[in-house]
Amino acid sequence: xxxxxxxxxxxxxxxxxxxxxxxxxxxxxxxxxxxxxxxxxxxxxxxxxxxxxxxxxxxxxxxxxxxxxxxxxxxxxxxxxxxxxxxxxxxxxxxxxxxxxxxxxxxxxxxxxxxxxxxxxxxxxxxxxxxxxxxxxxxxxxxxxxxxxxxxxxxxxxxxxxxxxxxxxxxxxxxxxxxxxxxxxxxxxxxxxxxxxxxxxxxxxxxxxxxxxxxxxxxxxxxxxxxxxxxxxxxxxxxxxxxxxxxxxxxxxxxxxxxxxxxxxxxxxxxxxxxxxxxxxxxxxxxxxxxxxxxxxxxxxxxxxxxxxxxxxxxxxxxxxxxxxxxxxxxxxxxxxxxxxxxxxxxxxxxxxxxxxxxxxxxxxxxxxxxx
Numbered sequence: 001x002x003x004x005x006x007x008x009x010x011x012x013x014x015x016x017x018x019x020x021x022x023x024x025x026x027x028x029x030x031x032x033x034x035x036x037x038x039x040x041x042x043x044x045x046x047x048x049x050x051x052x053x054x055x056x057x058x059x060x061x062x063x064x065x066x067x068x069x070x071x072x073x074x075x076x077x078x079x080x081x082x083x084x085x086x087x088x089x090x091x092x093x094x095x096x097x098x099x100x101x102x103x104x105x106x107x108x109x110x111x112x113x114x115x116x117x118x119x120x121x122x123x124x125x126x127x128x129x130x131x132x133x134x135x136x137x138x139x140x141x142x143x144x145x146x147x148x149x150x151x152x153x154x155x156x157x158x159x160x161x162x163x164x165x166x167x168x169x170x171x172x173x174x175x176x177x178x179x180x181x182x183x184x185x186x187x188x189x190x191x192x193x194x195x196x197x198x199x200x201x202x203x204x205x206x207x208x209x210x211x212x213x214x215x216x217x218x219x220x221x222x223x224x225x226x227x228x229x230x231x232x233x234x235x236x237x238x239x240x241x242x243x244x245x246x247x248x249x250x251x252x253x254x255x256x257x258x259x260x261x262x263x264x265x266x267x268x269x270x271x272x273x274x275x276x277x278x279x280x281x282x283x284x285x286x287x288x289x290x291x292x293x294x295x296x297x298x299x300x301x302x303x304x305x306x307x308x309x310x311x312x313x314x315x316x317x318x319x320x321x322x323x324x325x326x327x328x329x330x331x332x333x334x335x336x337x338x339x340x341x342x343x344x345x346x347x348x349x350x351x352x353x354x355x356x357x358x359x360x361x362x363x364x365x366x367x368x369x370x371x372x
Contacts (some may be wrong), residue, residue, distance in 0.1 A: 009201065012261060013349075013353075016203065016207065016347065016349045016352050016353065017203065017268050017345065017348065017349060017352075021199075021202075021203060021206065024044075024048050024202075025179070025187075025196075025199050025200075026179045027044060027196055028041065028044050028045065028048075028198070028199060029178075029190070029191060029196075030178050030179050030189070031194065032084070032086075032117065032174040032191075033049045033082055033083055033084050033191065033195065033227050034083065034084055034085075034086035034102065034103060034104075034119070034172045034174050034305055035083040035084070035085070035086060035103050035104045035225070035226055035228045036172070036225070036354065036370075037084070037086075037119065037172050038062050038082045038083050038088065038225045038226075039062050039321055041082055041195065042062055042064040042082055042223060044227075045064060045082065045147045045198055045202065045223050046058075046064050046066070048202055049066045049202050049205060049221065050066075051209065052066070052068075052205040052206045052208065052209040053066035053067055053203075053205060053221065054067055054068050054070055055066055055067040055070045059233075059234075059236060059237060059240060061081060061225050061226065061232075061233060061236060061239060062082075062225045062233075062340055063082075063222065063223065063224045063225050063233045063234075063236065063237045064082070064222075064223045065220055065221065065222050065223070065237065065241070066205060066220075066221040067218060067219070067220055067221070068205065068208065068215055068218070068219040068221070068305065069164050069215050069216075069217065069218045069219060069330075070218055071218070072215075072216070072217045072218035072246050072322075072364075073218075074216075074217040074218065074364050074365050074366075075217065075218045075220060075241060075243040075244050075245075076217055076218065076219050076220065076243060076244065076245045076247070076359065076362060077220045077222050077238075077241060077243040077245065077246040077247065077317065078204060078219065078220075078221055078222070078247045078248075078249070078355055078359065079197075079201065079221075079222040079223075079224060079234065079247070079248050079249070079313055079317070080194050080195075080196075080197025080198045080200065080201050080222075080223055080224070080248075080249050080250065081193070081197065081198075081223070081224045081225070081226075081227030081228070081233065081234070081313055082190060082194075082195060082198055082223045082224065082225055083104070083225050083226055083227055083228050083233075084104070084174070084190065084191035084193070084195070084228070085102075085103065085104035085105055085106045085107075085191075085228055085337055085360060086103040086104065086106065086172050086173055086174045087100040087102060087106055087172070087174075087371050088100060088101045088102075088103050088169075088170060088171070088172060088173070089118075089167060089168065089169050089170060089171040089172075090169060091119065091169070092159045092163070092167070092169070093159065093163050094158065095157065095159075096153075096154070096156035096157050096158050096159060096161055096162050097130075097151045097152065097153060097211055098118075098127070098151060098152035098153075098154065098162065098167070099148075099149070099150075099151055099152075100147070100150070100151075100152065100173060101147075102147065103172060103228075103229070103337040104228030104229055105228060105337050106253060106337065107337045107338060108145050108146060108147045108150055108331065109144065109145050110338050110339065111129040111145055111150045112129050112130075112131035112145050112150065113128070113129060113131055114128070114175055114176075114177075114339065115127075115128050115175070115176040115198050116128065116129065116130045116152065116173050116174060116175055117173070117174050117175075117176055118152070118154065118165075118171050118172075118173050119171055119172045119174070120165065120166030120167055120168075121166055122165065122166035122178070123166070125154055125165050125166065125167055125331045126154065126176075127152040127153060127154035127155075128152065128153055128154075129150055129151070129152060129153075130151055130152070130153040130214055130230045131145070131150075142292075143219055145355075152173070154167065155234065161169070164278075174190075175190050175339045176352060177189065177190050177295075177339035177340070178190075181345075182342065182357075185271075185343075185344065185345050185346065186270065186342050186343065186344055186345065187342070187345060187348070188340055188341070188342045189339075189340075189341060190338075190339040190340075190341060191286060191340075191341070192251065192252055192333060192341040192343055193250070193251045193310060193333060193336055193337065193341060194227065194249075196251065196331060196333075196343060196348065197249040197250055197251070197305050197331070198223045198350050200249050200331075200348060200352050200355065201221050201222075201223070201249065201355070202221070203352045204221070204352055204355050204356050204359065205219075205221050205303070206354070207356050208351045208359070208360075213327070213360055215359070216362075216363070216364035217244075217362065217364045217365075219241060220241050222234075222237055222241070222269070224237055224313055226311070227250075227293065227313055229311070231313050231315060231316040233313075234313035234316035234317060235316045235320065236363055238316055238317045238320035238321060238324065239320060243317070243321075243324055244322050244324065244325065244365075245286065245324070245325050245326070245362065245366070245368070246314070246317035246318070246324050246325070246326040246327075247290075247326075247327055247329065247355060247358060247359075248312055248313050248314040248317060248326060248327065248328050248329070249328075249329045249330070249331070249351060250312040250313065250314075250328065250330055250331075251330055251331050251332070251333040251336065251341075251343070252268060252275050252277075252304055252330035252331070252332060252333065253265055253266050253268065253332070253333065253336060254268055254269055254270045254332040254333060254334045254342075255267055256268070256269040257268070257334055257335075266304055266305065268302050268304060268332050269302075269332060270332045270333070270334060270342065270344040271332075271344040271346060271347060272300060272302055272345055272347075273299065273300030273301045273302055273347060273350050274294075274300075274301050274302070274329050274330065274331065274347065274350055274351045275301070275302045275303070275304050275326070275330040275331070275332060276290060276291065276294075276301055276303055276304070276307060276312070276327075276328070276330075277303075277305075277306045277327075277328040277330060278303065278304070279305065279306030279307060279308070279309065279310055279320040279328075280304050280308065280309075281306070281309060281310055281315045281319070281326060281328075282306070282310070282314065282318075282326065282327050282328060283318070283325040283326055283327060283368055285325070285368040285370065286325045286326070286327045286368045287327050289358070289368070290327060290329070290358055291352065292353065293357045293358055293361060294354055294357075296357075297353060297354070297357050299348075299350050299353055299354050299357070300350065301354070302332070304330065306328070310328050312328055312330075314326050314327065314328040325368040329351055329354060329355065331347050331348060331351055332344070332346075
C-alpha cells in the first residue's frame with residue numbers, strides 16, 4: 001500500500017492593503033511629483049492622511065507632515081521621500097527640438113522612444129524622446145544614448161512654435177508610464193522610489209487609527225521633498241521637528257536580476273522581506289530593537305551593509321540636531337530609476353507590519369544611547 005502523504009498547510013497572513021488603499025496607491029503613483037515640483041502629489045497624500053492624524057503642516061519647500069499626538073515632548077519620525085527623478089528643458093533648437101538636463105538621477109539610456117509630459121503654466125504638453133530608426137544608423141559601432149544626443153520632439157517645426165505651447169528653459173519633464181500589477185503579486189510603475197515609502201507610512205497611520213492605538217509620544221509622519229538631489233527636504237524638516245527617533249523607509253536594489261554583481265551589490269531579492277541596513281548613520285541599539293520586533297512578529301527580513309553612508313534621508317536625520325537615533329528599513333526594488341520599477345506586494349505589507357510594530361512598542365522617552 002502506498003504511503004499517504006500529507007501536505008503542510010501554509011497559513012497566510014491577512015492582507016493589510018485594502019482595495020481603497022490600493023486605489024489611492026495607483027492614483028498617487030500615476031501623479032507626477034518631480035523634484036522641486038512635488039506639490040500635487042503632496043496634496044493627494046495629505047488628503048488621504050487627514051482622517052488618520054490629529055494635525056498636519058507643510059514647510060516652505062513642500063515637505064508634508066502628518067502628526068499624531070502633537071503636544072507630546074518626545075517625538076518619533078517615520079519618513080519617506082515624495083519626489084521622483086525628472087528632466088529640465090535646457091535648450092530649444094531653431095527647428096523645434098528640445099535638449100534636457102537631469103533633475104535627479106534620470107537614466108538617459110532608457111529615454112529613446114519614451115513618451116513624456118512637459119509641465120508648463122498652460123498645462124501638460126505631450127512629447128516623445130525621438131531616436132533615429134534602426135535602418136538609418138548604419139552598421140558597426142552605434143552611438144549609445146547620452147544626455148548630449150537624446151532629445152524631445154513635441155511636434156513643432158520651430159523654436160517659436162515650441163514657446164507658444166508654453167515651453168521654456170526650466171520646464172520640468174516627466175515620463176508618462178503608469179501603474180500596473182504584475183502576476184497579481186508585484187507592483188510596477190515609475191516613482192516607486194520612493195512614493196511607495198509614502199504609501200507605507202500612510203498605511204501605518206491608517207492602521208493606528210483603525211486599531212484605536214493611543215501613542216504616549218508624538219508621531220510625525222513625514223513625506224519629504226528633494227531627496228533625489230541630496231536629501232535636502234529631510235535636512236530642512238529634521239531641524240524643524242527636532243525628533244528623538246527617526247525611522248526612515250526607502251528602496252534598495254534587488255540584486256537577483258541579470259547583469260548585477262552580487263559581490264559588489266550584495267544578495268537581496270523582492271519577496272523575501274524588508275531590508276535592514278547596517279552603517280555609521282544607523283543607530284545600532286535602535287536597529288537591534290527593530291530586529292527583535294521582526295523576530296517576535298515573525299516578519300522575514302534581509303540585511304544590507306551600507307558602508308560610509310546609506311544614500312538616503314537616514315543620513316540627514318542621523319546627523320541633525322546634535323544626533324538623532326535613526327535607522328533605515330528598505331524595500332527591495334527591481335529596475336530602479338526606470339519607468340518599470342518593480343516591488344513585491346508582500347514586502348510592502350511586511351514593511352508596514354514592521355514599522356507599525358516598532359511604533360506601537362516604543363516607550364515614551366526611550367533612550368537608545370550606549371552609555372546612560
